Amino acid sequence: MEPVDRYFASTAAPPYVAVIFTSLRHLEDDAEGYGRMAEDMDRLAAEQPGYLGIESARDGDGFGITVSYWRDELSAKAWKADARHKVAQTHGQEHWYRAYYVRIATVTRAYAKDVPHTEHTA
């Protein structure tokens, strides 16, 4: 079994910002290119100032949810405006996504069970 912290973002105590990106993909369209782009973007996001973590799941229908966590609104906005990220966003709008929703939210409370490094949430 994969270790648990392969999946969860071990965010510190709130408050922090969550960007909830829900999307429905055109499944027939260039799965390999999509996977490569998604990996590149995950890696690039992780290098940005204020990045706290990312969690992602996509089901067999092509509906996916990715939540990225940021120290504050400013760092979330800076990532949205990143030039390489902009290229991926445009390509996504034109090719990969049938529809998507982006919600920017402030996390105010959190609790976890059996996620490493989350003792603060208890």
Added chain:
Amino acid sequence: MEPVDRYFASTAAPPYVAVIFTSLRHLEDDAEGYGRMAEDMDRLAAEQPGYLGIESARDGDGFGITVSYWRDELSAKAWKADARHKVAQTHGQEHWYRAYYVRIATVTRAYAKDVPHTEHTA
């Protein structure tokens, strides 16, 4: 193809509350019982005061993200305290989930592309 609004929650303009539930399942454990419980809980949640919608994706590894949307903190808390939901939560902790994380957040901004009834987000 399934209609787009089968997947997305057509929430109105912010602010509103998002409960981000990320979980890693024990895949070997009673998939049918889990699916039935999840459907029951989705239906029951939709009947609660202040419910705005739900979005959910789970990948093949058993990692899933469910985001439920609520008018305010009070309605989100009332759903957490619902007696039938409590039973499902306890069963989930004991049987279905290897680990989970719950984050309560206030959505402050939102935008969408090609999701019905989201003109307010533009």
